[in-house]
Amino acid sequence: MGATLYTHPSGTGTSFRVWAPNASQVYVSGLFNGWYGTSAPLASEGNGNWSLDVRNLGHGAHYRYVLDTVNGQEWKNDPRAKDITNSIGDSIVHDPSLFPWSGSFSTPNWNEMVIYEMHIGTFYDNPGSAVGTFDRAIQKLDYLADLGINVIELMPICEFPGDYSWGYNYAHPFTVESSYGGVWGLKNFIQEAHDRGIAVLIDVLYNHWGPNDLDMWRFDGWGLSTYGGIYFYNDWRAVTAWGDTRPDYGRGEVRQYIRDNALYWLEECRADGLRWDSTVNIRTQNNGFGGDLPDGWSLMQWVNNEIDWFQGWKISIAEDLWSNEWITKDTGVGGAGFDSQWDSDFVHPVRNEIVIPDDNNRNMYALRDAIYHYYNGDAFQRVIYTESHDEVANGRSRVPEEIWPGNAGSWYSKKRSTLGGVLVMTSPGIPMIFQGQELLEDEYFRDDDPLDWNKLNLYGGIHDMYRDLIRLRRNWYNNTRGLKGQGVNVHHVNNNDKVIAFHRWDQGGGGDDVIVVVNLRDRSYNSYNLGFPHGGTWRVRFNSDWNGYDSSFGNHPSWDVQANSGTKDGMPYNGNLSIGPYTAVILSQ
Known part of the structure; x- marks a missing residue:
């Protein structure tokens, strides 16, 4: 359907095919025939489609369909035109083979997008x-x-x-x-x-x-x-x-x-x-x-x-x-x-x-x-x-x-x-x-x-x-793979102090488990106790209060956290975090 370029032993041209079941006749008109409305009639295929091959007509040719209808003769753009001069202009024959595609590309996996x-x-x-x-x-x-x-x-x-x-x-x-x-x-x-x-x-x-x-x-x-x-x-x-x-x-x-x-x-x-x-x-x-x-x-x-x-x-x-x-x-x-x-x-x-x-x-x-x-x-x-x-x-x-x-x-x-x-x-x-x-x-x-x-x-x-x-x-530094994973556990919700923390993971372990802490109150906390899934040192990978992001930010010191044995928030380890006002901190091991 539409305008398709063809190559036959007898020559090249453009094949026009359009669906117009209620038209009594369809023509194609363009510069190739001086925009004469009825000189290039399409043949009915008997199923509502009309078609015509026009020899020696190629890429860039302007055209429109002319339809004999119950309302008289109407000029219409091709509903399947791949190119057009403007919304009220002419359809243009398009040769997709002319674009010089190069290389190959792999669409990212959904979890990497x-x-x-x-x-x-x-x-x-x-x-x-x-x-x-x-x-x-x-x-x-x-x-x-x-x-x-x-x-x-x-x-x-x-x-x-x-x-x-x-x-x-x-x-x-x-x-x-x-x-x-x-x-x-x-x-x-x-x-x-x-x-x-x-x-x-x-x-x-x-x-x-x-x-x-x-x-x-x-x-x-x-x-x-x-x-x-x-x-x-x-x-x-x-x-x-x-x-x-x-x-x-x-x-x-x-x-x-x-x-x-x-x-x-x-x-x-x-x-x-x-x-x-x-x-x-x-x-x-x-x-x-x-x-x-x-x-x-x-x-x-x-x-x-x-x-x-x-x-x-x-x-x-x-x-x-x-x-x-x-x-x-x-x-x-x-x-x-x-x-x-x-x-x-x-x-x-x-x-x-x-x-x-x-x-x-x-x-x-x-x-x-x-x-x-x-x-x-x-x-x-x-x-x-x-x-x-x-x-x-x-x-x-x-x-x-x-x-x-x-x-x-x-x-x-x-x-x-x-x-x-x-x-x-x-x-x-x-x-x-x-x-x-x-x-x-x-x-x-x-x-x-x-x-x-x-x-x-x-x-x-x-x-x-x-x-x-x-x-x-996107785990560019190979220490936050969990952000690309399916796993999530919102293990800490403090509606009084307006702090929420959640654990993200893919397979779990070093470089995978991630803890995200968000403070939505206009105050800082210097020793805020949270649960952690594993013991040891949790490194601060991101602190939104860093004054490198804005000179008005407080640069509240959010140090690495040492998680020790002791149940907290349903997790086997706990540690104390320092976090600034309206701040998020991201940690991993």
Whole structure:
């Protein structure tokens, strides 16, 4: 389907094939025939598909379909176009063999991933200039590699109206936003990321499309009432918060379209995984409050099975936010088959407890439950974070800004927001940060407001703290392997003094067992007694109160701990720790 280049003994050209079951005739038009609408008719295959081979037509040719419909003659872009001039422009024939891929790349294991959510349009750009591009973002890949990031999750990059958008209104699901650099820009970005050991995930939109500049809308002229025709439901099931454009998951051709789209990003574009936006609006009609859509559930199962079969080493992540363990259960037992899902049972309690201004009102048991939360007994079936594009917009701000509105650079904001970062990097799950979080970015997310990279100089120490945390999370120094493991035991919860401690491990033993201690009260403790799983010396690997992270930090001396025999917190050994106010300490042997 779409425009496919061919080579025959008789010559080369482009084969056009399109689904338009209600059109009485379909033509293809372009520069090759002077944009004469009816000189190149496609032949009906008798099953709703139309096809034509055009000789001597190759890469870069502009074209559109012309359809004879009940509403008259209509010009439409190819729903499967791989390249386009802009959202209301022309489709472009694309030859994927021309991109010079090089080298090989292995997607990180789930337990090794550290994700950086990125919006290409605002990641690296100058205020008042044109929108950010893939080429501009490439200039910061070395920075991200040094930070320790090994996975970039791109917010939607498909063609949308205009140049500025979050991306969740895309009109052409197989094309890449032209203002970002198009499909060539995307492939180059992925190649450059892979060259630096960084995987790339793509945020895909299957709960709705458009609603503007949507050539698929009544593509062949047909549609019931006010609904959108062959690609969409034509009844109450079409209705979403973003327009009446929910795809018809029960129609074979639409299911195939979505399946092919998912595999396109993974196969031809060599992305390393997908993040599915709002899967609750694929499986239900109204964000979880309306009727179930069984066809949507079976679609997710089928596409995930196809990904597992053809690209099984790549990850499929759901944003469902209903704490539904069936999202990440295997399809063989009735689950949707996702590998992981964004975890609302982590982000909301953690943000709440670090934002609350009064220490006495913090609920350390809520933090305990957030740390413990698993899906199906697997720590890495959840993605954990304190900031994402949704959590720092839609009436909410960045965590430092929420801690002290108008004073995000305050001591309190720096201390407590970074405790959220500690919990993200040390709790069980796949950790994720949002672009600029490591710079103490304070602005709520907008598609026309780029990151302020001057903050890297202003808050370079905060950046260094995130770098150190990420390196510990990835066990760069071979002494914190437990942070990549399944094991967790929240063995100490002191709701009066606002201290929580937990043990992380993979196989256990030296270089593996990790103890994380978090003090969420504005006071220090000089001899705080805690349980430890083993005796001997526990080395301080990280102290968030170090004044190298910020000159206003107190540099409270958190010395190595000697654990001696004596039961404490259900553990056989105990030791005394010194810890500063609003501080986290990470120890291992």
